[in-house]
Amino acid sequence: MKYLIVIIFSLFISSYNSQTYFQQYQKLADSLESVYGIPSSVMMGVAYIESGGGRSYLARYSNNHFGIKGHNPKYRTSYRYFESDTASYTSFCELISRQKFYEKLKGNENPNHWVTYISRSGYAGSSTRWGPAVISIISRNKLM
Numbered sequence: 429m430k431y432l433i434v435i436i437f438s439l440f441i442s443s444y445n446s447q448t449y450f451q452q453y454q455k456l457a458d459s460l461e462s463v464y465g466i467p468s469s470v471m472m473g474v475a476y477i478e479s480g481g482g483r484s485y486l487a488r489y490s491n492n493h494f495g496i497k498g499h500n501p502k503y504r505t506s507y508r509y510f511e512s513d514t515a516s517y518t519s520f521c522e523l524i525s526r527q528k529f530y531e532k533l534k535g536n537e538n539p540n541h542w543v544t545y546i547s548r549s550g551y552a553g554s555s556t557r558w559g560p561a562v563i564s565i566i567s568r569n570k571l572m
Contacts, residue, residue, distance in 0.1 A: 446569055449481045456517055464521040465534035469571035470542040471517060473562040494520040539566050 450472055457468030478495040479487035486492045490500060491510040496519055498508030510516040524530060529545040536542065543562050552558035566572060 445481050445483070446476065446565070449476060450569055450571065452482070453513070453517070456514060460517055460521050464525055465536075466521055466524055467537055467539055467542060467572075469566045470539050470546075470562075471520065472571055473539065473543070473566040474520070474546070475517070476565050477558065477562050491516050493517065494523075496520065496523065537572075539563065539572060 453472055453475065454468065457471045460466070460471060461468040475493040476482075478484075479493040482488070482493065486495065486505075486507050490503060490505070490507060491513050492507055493513060493516045496508045496516070497506050500507060500509040502509050508519070510519065524546065525534075527545070527549050529549065533541055533545060540563060543559050543566075546552075547559040
């Protein structure tokens, strides 16, 4: 019984944290969707996976929600530092907009298509697990 309570509590906390994360970044992702044509659900799904729901060290101290590599003047790491969460989300959109598949998918609302192409582009180290994890987050949290 004790373990069941712990499991239920863990699921509640996990669900609460994900909803809090999505509520916090929904407006930002929606505004960027209107500019770049990348679904906000995809942005938030990728960000959630890459940043552990905003709890990763990288997200908290470098405002890097997407695991984007680059210069970091504050910390000794190969992952880029951003001045704000907005800059991180915008940088992700700019990165995706430079990919070969972007013009083909721009404005497409199907997150499965986006995640498949992003995964194939080499964005994630383990694309066989990464893609399904992102789709699961999008589906489970009804981001579509």
